[in-house]
Structure formats: C-alpha cells, structure tokens
Amino acid sequence: MEDNPWALISEVGEQGYIEDVTDIMTQHFRIISHRDFLQNPPLHAPKIQAILVWNACPPTEPSLLTSLPALKVVANGGVGIDHLDVPYISSLGVKVTNTPGVVSDATADMAMGLLLASARKIVEGHQVSVDPKTTHIPQCLMGYEVTGSTLGIIGMGDIGHKIARRSKGFDMKILYHNRRKRSVEDEEAVGATYCESMDDLLRRSDFVMLAVNLTPETTGLISRRELSLMKPTATLVNVSRGLVVDQDALVEALQSGTIRAAALDVTHPEPLPRDHPLLRLPNVIITPHVGTNTYTTTRRMVQTMVDNALAAVNGQSIPNEVKPK
Numbered sequence: 001m002e003d004n005p006w007a008l009i010s011e012v013g014e015q016g017y018i019e020d021v022t023d024i025m026t027q028h029f030r031i032i033s034h035r036d037f038l039q040n041p042p043l044h045a046p047k048i049q050a051i052l053v054w055n056a057c058p059p060t061e062p063s064l065l066t067s068l069p070a071l072k073v074v075a076n077g078g079v080g081i082d083h084l085d086v087p088y089i090s091s092l093g094v095k096v097t098n099t100p101g102v103v104s105d106a107t108a109d110m111a112m113g114l115l116l117a118s119a120r121k122i123v124e125g126h127q128v129s130v131d132p133k134t135t136h137i138p139q140c141l142m143g144y145e146v147t148g149s150t151l152g153i154i155g156m157g158d159i160g161h162k163i164a165r166r167s168k169g170f171d172m173k174i175l176y177h178n179r180r181k182r183s184v185e186d187e188e189a190v191g192a193t194y195c196e197s198m199d200d201l202l203r204r205s206d207f208v209m210l211a212v213n214l215t216p217e218t219t220g221l222i223s224r225r226e227l228s229l230m231k232p233t234a235t236l237v238n239v240s241r242g243l244v245v246d247q248d249a250l251v252e253a254l255q256s257g258t259i260r261a262a263a264l265d266v267t268h269p270e271p272l273p274r275d276h277p278l279l280r281l282p283n284v285i286i287t288p289h290v291g292t293n294t295y296t297t298t299r300r301m302v303q304t305m306v307d308n309a310l311a312a313v314n315g316q317s318i319p320n321e322v323k324p325k
Contacts, residue, residue, distance in 0.1 A: 152205030
C-alpha cells in the first residue's frame with residue numbers, strides 16, 4: 001500500500017464519493033482529498049500522479065494542473081467531459097479518460113422513469129395520497145398514454161439506444177436524430193426510424209428525449225424555435241446536460257402551453273437558485289442529476305476510473321482514453 005501511487009480526489013462524504021466505493025480506490029491508490037491537499041500543496045503536489053474527477057470535482061483549473069509535476073492522468077467519472085479542457089490537459093502531457101458504457105443502463109432507466117412519472121402524474125399522485133388534508137381521491141388526476149405513443153430521441157449513442165430498447169417494451173413508435181445514422185441492425189433491434197431533420201422529429205413526437213453530449217454544437221440545442229415546433233401535448237425529457245436547453249425559453253413554453261410538460265434530471269446550474277421559475281411550475285419534474293446514482297453503477301464507474309488511471313500511471317494501453325479533437 002505504501003508503494004501505491006497517489007491520487008487526488010474531491011472528498012468522501014455527502015459532497016463526494018460514497019463510503020462504499022473507497023475500497024476500490026484505496027486498493028490501488030493512496031488517496032488525498034482536495035481539502036487536505038490545499039492544507040499544504042507544496043508537500044503533496046510532487047506525489048500526485050492521478051486526479052479522479054467526480055461530479056466535476058476537484059476542478060481541473062490550470063493553477064492546479066501546472067502545480068502537479070508528476071501528474072499523468074485525469075480520470076473522469078461519467079461520460080460527459082464538458083467540464084474538462086481536454087486540449088489543454090493533453091498539452092501538458094496528461095491523459096484524459098472517462099467511463100462510457102457503464103453509465104448507460106442506469107441513465108436509460110432514469111430517462112424512462114422521468115417519462116413515466118411525468119406522463120402518469122406519479123409525483124402529483126403521491127402528494128395527494130400523503131397529504132393530511134386528503135379525504136377522497138380526485139378523479140381529475142388524469143395522465144397521458146405512454147403505450148403506443150411516439151418517442152423522439154435526440155442523440156442515439158449508447159444511452160439513447162438503451163432508452164429505445166426500453167421504449168420498445170411500451171410499444172412506442174421510436175424516432176431518432178443523430179449526427180450519424182445508426183446501422184440497419186441497430187435500428188431494427190429497437191424498431192427505430194431515423195429522422196435526418198430534427199425539426200421533423202420535434203413535430204411528430206409525443207415525448208422528446210435529449211441524450212446528447214454537451215458540445216458547442218449542442219449548447220442551446222433546444223430553444224424557442226425548437227420548442228415552438230413541438231406538439232402542445234408533448235413532453236420534453238432531458239437526461240443530458242442542462243445547457244442543452246435554453247431554460248428561459250423552456251419556462252415560457254411551459255407557462256404558455258406551447259408544450260405540456262418537462263421532466264429534467266439536469267439543469268444549469270445545479271441546483272437551480274431557489275427562486276428559479278422552473279421550481280414553481282406544476283408541469284415540471286426535476287431530479288438532481290442522479291441518472292447514474294445506483295450503488296451498482298457507481299461502483300462500476302469508480303472501478304473503471306481506477307482501471308483507466310492505473311493504466312496511464314503504468315504506461316499501459318488506456319481502455320477509455322479521451323483524445324483532443
């Protein structure tokens with residue numbers, strides 16, 4: 001253990017890693033929290049060979065990166081790397097990795113959970129059921145049919161494809177828009193139809209699911225124009241990143257009836273300011289970016305981070321290296 005390389009982490013606890021995954025890290029690394037590191041940077045900096053980034057922490061700012069002469073890898077937990085300046089980090093001779101694949105099932109489950117909760121008013125039903133003032137169950141608590149409806153998936157990567165697999169079980173008609181058309185085999189596996197035009201998908205879908213990476217091209221992808229193309233009975237579901245949606249435009253669309261509802265696992269910022277109008281709208285469900293938050297997936301993510309970091313530290317082939325574009 002004394003010979004293990006050092007890794008900088010955020011912390012163990014409420015704002016960082018759950019206690020249940022520390023064994024995975026300490027088996028191969030000597031870990032130090034960012035808070036402890038800052039108590040004496042000159043002492044710790046020369047030892048750090050890896051940064052294990054969880055929920056964008058520790059923040060990989062140039063001041064930190066350039067202070068770590070032995071740093072070999074920044075291993076990110078999750079697929080999205082929009083919080084990492086990959087070209088800059090790579091220019092320092094430091095590798096960048098992420099954890100694709102292992103997050104897909106949990107995120108796809110969450111996506112379907114949000115869709116179903118919004119359509120069938122599950123949160124509202126729970127509130128009525130537990131309200132001490134409830135003396136009868138209102139029959140006006142009507143939802144919207146999921147079975148047989150049309151789902152439009154924007155972003156048909158691994159997560160999008162797994163969402164489609166789940167949707168097939170609800171006999172949904174599945175449309176998708178992606179940078180590249182999937183193979184015929186992939187389409188047939190889920191019964192999905194490619195829409196070259198995102199506008200066409202927006203017009204035809206009862207539920208629009210966002211499962212894209214955040215890039216300059218997808219920032220603000222859904223704004224006033226796109227929302228205006230959706231059905232007034234449509235629901236927007238976002239499990240990608242908050243900045244993919246223009247939130248001011250979304251508030252307007254939900255208030256005016258341009259669309260029926262939204263179900264969001266991501267916002268910008270996270271959490272939203274407590275006076276943000278999205279928090280007061282009755283036709284919105286918001287969860288706190290917990291798409292990957294299951295014990296099984298979290299352990300798999302941390303194991304993949306550690307595997308990636310070890311490979312980089314030991315000069316081996318890195319399973320999930322992210323290279324600058």
